[in-house]
Every structure is written in structure tokens, then in C-alpha cells.
Amino acid sequence: MSTLDIIFQQLVNGLILGSFYSLVALGYSMVYGIIKLLNFAHGDIYMVGSFVGLILLGLLSPFLGAGWAGILVAMIISMILVGLLGVFIQRIAYVPMLSAPRLSILITALAVSMVLYNFVMSMTSGEYKAFPVDLGYEGLEFGHVFITYTQIILVSSTALLMTVLHFFINKTMLGKAMRAISIDQDACRLMGINVNSIIALTFFVGSALACAAGVMAGVYYGSIHFFMGFLIGLKAFTAAVIGGIGSIPGAVLGGLILGLLESFGTQLPFIGSEWKDVFAFGILILLLLFKPTGLLGKTEIERM
Amino acid sequence: MSEVILKITDLNAHYGHIHALRGISLEVKAGQIVTLLGANGAGKSTTMKCISGLLKPTGGKIEFLGESIFGVSPHEIVKKGLIHVPEGRRIFKGMTIQENLELGSFTLKDDAERKRRMEYVYELFPVLGERRHRDSGMLSGGEQQMLAMGRALMVGQKLVLLDEPSMGLAPFLVKNIMKVVKQLNQEGITILLVEQNAKMALEVADYGYVVETGAIVMHDAAQILKSDERIINAYLGE
Ligand SMILES: Nc1ncnc2c1ncn2[C@@H]1O[C@H](COP(=O)(O)OP(=O)(O)O)[C@@H](O)[C@H]1O
Ligand SMILES: [Mg+2]
Numbered sequence A: 001m002s003t004l005d006i007i008f009q010q011l012v013n014g015l016i017l018g019s020f021y022s023l024v025a026l027g028y029s030m031v032y033g034i035i036k037l038l039n040f041a042h043g044d045i046y047m048v049g050s051f052v053g054l055i056l057l058g059l060l061s062p063f064l065g066a067g068w069a070g071i072l073v074a075m076i077i078s079m080i081l082v083g084l085l086g087v088f089i090q091r092i093a094y095v096p097m098l099s100a101p102r103l104s105i106l107i108t109a110l111a112v113s114m115v116l117y118n119f120v121m122s123m124t125s126g127e128y129k130a131f132p133v134d135l136g137y138e139g140l141e142f143g144h145v146f147i148t149y150t151q152i153i154l155v156s157s158t159a160l161l162m163t164v165l166h167f168f169i170n171k172t173m174l175g176k177a178m179r180a181i182s183i184d185q186d187a188c189r190l191m192g193i194n195v196n197s198i199i200a201l202t203f204f205v206g207s208a209l210a211c212a213a214g215v216m217a218g219v220y221y222g223s224i225h226f227f228m229g230f231l232i233g234l235k236a237f238t239a240a241v242i243g244g245i246g247s248i249p250g251a252v253l254g255g256l257i258l259g260l261l262e263s264f265g266t267q268l269p270f271i272g273s274e275w276k277d278v279f280a281f282g283i284l285i286l287l288l289l290f291k292p293t294g295l296l297g298k299t300e301i302e303r304m
Numbered sequence B: 001m002s003e004v005i006l007k008i009t010d011l012n013a014h015y016g017h018i019h020a021l022r023g024i025s026l027e028v029k030a031g032q033i034v035t036l037l038g039a040n041g042a043g044k045s046t047t048m049k050c051i052s053g054l055l056k057p058t059g060g061k062i063e064f065l066g067e068s069i070f071g072v073s074p075h076e077i078v079k080k081g082l083i084h085v086p087e088g089r090r091i092f093k094g095m096t097i098q099e100n101l102e103l104g105s106f107t108l109k110d111d112a113e114r115k116r117r118m119e120y121v122y123e124l125f126p127v128l129g130e131r132r133h134r135d136s137g138m139l140s141g142g143e144q145q146m147l148a149m150g151r152a153l154m155v156g157q158k159l160v161l162l163d164e165p166s167m168g169l170a171p172f173l174v175k176n177i178m179k180v181v182k183q184l185n186q187e188g189i190t191i192l193l194v195e196q197n198a199k200m201a202l203e204v205a206d207y208g209y210v211v212e213t214g215a216i217v218m219h220d221a222a223q224i225l226k227s228d229e230r231i232i233n234a235y236l237g238e
Helices: A003-035 A042-064 A068-097 A102-124 A149-171 A173-181 A185-190 A195-221 A228-243 A248-265 A273-290 B044-052 B074-079 B097-104 B111-124 B126-130 B141-152 B171-186 B198-204 B222-226 B229-236
Strands: A139-142 A145-148 B004-015 B018-029 B033-037 B059-064 B082-085 B159-163 B190-194 B207-212 B215-221
Touching: A003 A042, A003 A145, A003 A149, A003 A173, A003 A195, A003 A228, A003 A248, A042 A068, A042 A102, A042 A195, A042 A228, A068 A102, A068 A195, A102 A228, A139 A149, A145 A149, A149 A173, A149 A195, A149 A248, A173 A185, A173 A195, A173 B097, A185 A195, A185 B074, A185 B082, A195 A228, A228 A248, A228 A273, A248 A273, B004 B044, B004 B190, B018 B033, B018 B044, B018 B190, B018 B207, B018 B215, B033 B044, B033 B171, B033 B198, B044 B059, B044 B074, B044 B082, B044 B159, B044 B190, B074 B082, B082 B141, B097 B111, B097 B141, B111 B126, B126 B141, B141 B171, B171 B190, B171 B198, B198 B222, B198 B229, B207 B222, B215 B222
Parallel strands: B033 B190, B033 B207, B082 B159, B159 B190
Antiparallel strands: A139 A145, B004 B018, B004 B059, B207 B215
């Protein structure tokens, strides 16, 4: 393989990884933008989403097969279910804590995270579960570089979801209300906006996107595990911070940058791929030293 | 005699242990401009926050159009036809002027009506129309006040609460804002106006209440207050 091929191949890998990070980072950033909560349970929502997708695929495959039709239907239903789970968690765990000190709600988020992954751990006996899909390995060849149709579909689906989100946030009244409550909640109340339902809507959208990423990750990697949310939670948080937490385009950009850094990190001369995370986080630290608000962000995260 | 649309009786409010309102009673009649006068910290803004529901009062009665709105959520109160333009404008900086106005019409379902209202606001404040796609954070203080008022006019409200619309504005802008207040009133909107600039407020108002440390100490027709010795000494002295 030539250097150019390697670059192209890593670009593709980085884009896929980055899509997952971006989808999860969006929920992180949106929730931080409106209630200043670092929702550490968000990675576990992604994990739960993946398992819900797995169960639904199991139920649907007798009718729809193990191909894209089943995946699409399972994904849409699981996005709705997991979106509702996000709203439920917000209602029972976060709403009662909104007027408590910020540290308390952060600890609550950690507790929610533990509840979710311990629940899934006990249900699955901590084992890897195979994702019941069968998509084959066909794809397109560009010289020495091979891209599967699965990769192409996953990246395009992410792009589609982000386009829909962009339209929703910028063009619909509810989307505008979401942006407005991150600016001034009391002013929103005076406009007749029910702030609590808009916050719930934000949790719904963020959780549904994380769920989509979880299902896609299951499809892509082929097996899932109760602990898969932990690392991606950290990575997505990092991505949100790189892009500027609270900023929606920032979350997308940060996720893609992190994904690309990681995949190019595997090609680092002399040190090998096990250092890719060190490389990616090293870049993050450097970025935050010089631009503490992230690439597109306006607000700095408060030090806890 | 026109009907009373807002009636407040013995209103009390606290911020923690601070007893900010100690039995405020007042009335606003349909079609009037009523002003609340008083020094900084007297409780004028707190009264407004209680009316619009931003702050839950601790005692008393608030009736709007004959119906109690005590303890009702602010977003529900807006739907009844009452809107509060808060102190400090509180526009959505980072969003465009047009988006700010659209949010003002959040409770409106009808798109055609929204368009009509927006044109009406742009007619009232042409400078907003010229810059409709600009970030509202770039507006000057006076323009931000116009936007805050415009945003409140995006739904046909019966009562508008204006909290210190002239704060921090140059005198010619204050005159401009007051002219609009008068115009809105002539179009049939009832107004409850808080002002530190008592002279200006009494110029436009029909009736006035004087608030001191959370209680009404005096009230009368604006014409009479204007020539009252105590008012002149306390609020109108140069
Ligand atoms: N958010 C708040 N927390 C605590 N005290 C407040 C708050 N807002 C106002 N106060 C107090 O309540 C009293 C009335 O304030 P306010 O209604 O804002 O006065 P005005 O609008 O007449 O200047 C003041 O003593 C003020 O310090
Ligand atoms: Mg005030």
C-alpha cells in the first residue's frame, strides 16, 4: 500500500469512528447547553440503545430478515424507546436535582450511569452479545483501499440524521425554543414556552441520537458489551469539548476530528496503535491550553 | 367606568428570608396606562414578576380578567393575554432579530397571523426590519429595548407589563420609547409601566402608584401626583 492509500483508508476509518463520536457528542452538548449538566450517563444511553436495537432485531428478523430493512425498522423503534428512556431518567433523576448544587446533579448522573450498566451487566451476565445482522462484505475498491457498503451506509445515515437535526434546530419553532432556553430560561417562560417540556424534548433527541449510534456500532462491530458506553462516553465528552461544549456544529466537528486523530494515531511511526488514545487526548490538552472554549464554543466549562 | 382587568390584593413575596412585598394592592383598568413609581429596591420588579408568574408570591390575590392567576406558571399566564417585558430586556442574544420575534409568537399557531404581526412590529420599529437577519446581540441598548417590546407584541395581548423600558437610554431614545408606549395604548393595549424616570412616566400615565419598601404608600391620578409636594420632592426634583 502506498502512503496515499493508507491516508485514504484511515480517513474512512476515522470518519466512521468520528460519526459515532459525533452522534453521542451531540446529546452531551445539547444537554450541557440547556441545563449545564455533564450527563455522564450519556455513554450508557448509547450502550442501552445498542442492546434495545439488538433485542428488536431479534424480534423483527423472522419477518424482515437480517439485512438493512430490519435494521432500519429496529433502529427507528429503538430510537423512540431510548428517547423516552432519556426523558424518564431526566424526570426521575435530574428534575428533582435542578435547584440543588451542581456537584449533586453531577453525582446523580454518575449514579444513573452505574444503574444502567449494572442492570445490563446482570441481564447479560457480563458477556459479549453478537449483533444478529448479516450484511456481507461487498463494497467498493479504490486501488488498494476497500470500503464496504456497510461503511458507506453508516456514514450516510449519520449525515442524514445530522441534516435532520440541523433543520429541526434552526427551522422549527421547537428547535428555536431549544436554542433560546440555553440563552435565557426565564425569558422563554415569558414567551409562553414550557421550559420543562423543552428540556424533556432535548433529552429525547439527545438520547435517540445516542441510540442510533449504539445500533450502528452494533451493526459495524458485530458484537456489543455492557461496558461499551464507558469509553465512548469519555470520547464523546472530549469531542464535545474540542468542538466547544454547548455548540451543536461543534459537537459534530469535534467528533469527526477526534475520530480522525485516533485513526491516524494508529499509524504513528515507531510507537504503534496502542498509543492512539494518548495521541488523541494529548491533542485535546494542547487545544484546551490555547483555546479553552473549544473550536466553536462560547462558554468555558466550569471547573468542578 | 371601564372594567378592572388586573386586580391585586394584599400581595406578599419573599426571596428566602427577605420580605420583598408586604401587602401590595392595586388595580389596572382596561385601556389605561398605570405606572408604578419608587426608588431602586422598592419592589416594583418583584411585583411584576409575581404578576407574570416568574416568582411565586407567598400571599395575597392576583386576578386577571376576573380569574385568579396566583401561582399559575408563567407560560400559562402568557396564554391568557398578559405579557411581561422584563427589566434588562432579556432578548435572546446570539439569535437573529427575526428569530427573537418568532419566539415571541411561540403560543401562536397561525403562520399567516405570525407574518402579519411581524410586519406590524417592523412598521412600529423600522430599524428592526432593516436588520432582521442580524444577531440581536449587536443591537444598541435602545434597539434592544425595541426588540424586547416588539417581541411582546407578537401575540395580541391585552395587558403589557413594561419594566423600566428607559433604563440606560439616551434622552431622545427615552422620548421615542414613550411615544410608542402611548401609541400602543391608543391601539387598545393596557399598560402597567415601571419607571425610575417618574417625570416621564407621569407624562404618559393615567394613574400612578408609589411603592416604598414593598408597600404602596400613595396612589392617585397621574395629573394629581404630578403636582403633589411629596412626589415632587422625592421623585421629580432636579
Ligand atoms: N433575586 C433576588 N434575590 C434576593 N433578593 C432580591 C432579588 N431580587 C430582588 N431582591 C430584593 O427585593 C427587593 C425588591 O427588589 P426589586 O423588586 O427588584 O426592586 P425595584 O424593581 O423596585 O428596584 C430589594 O430589596 C431587592 O434587594
Ligand atoms: Mg426593578
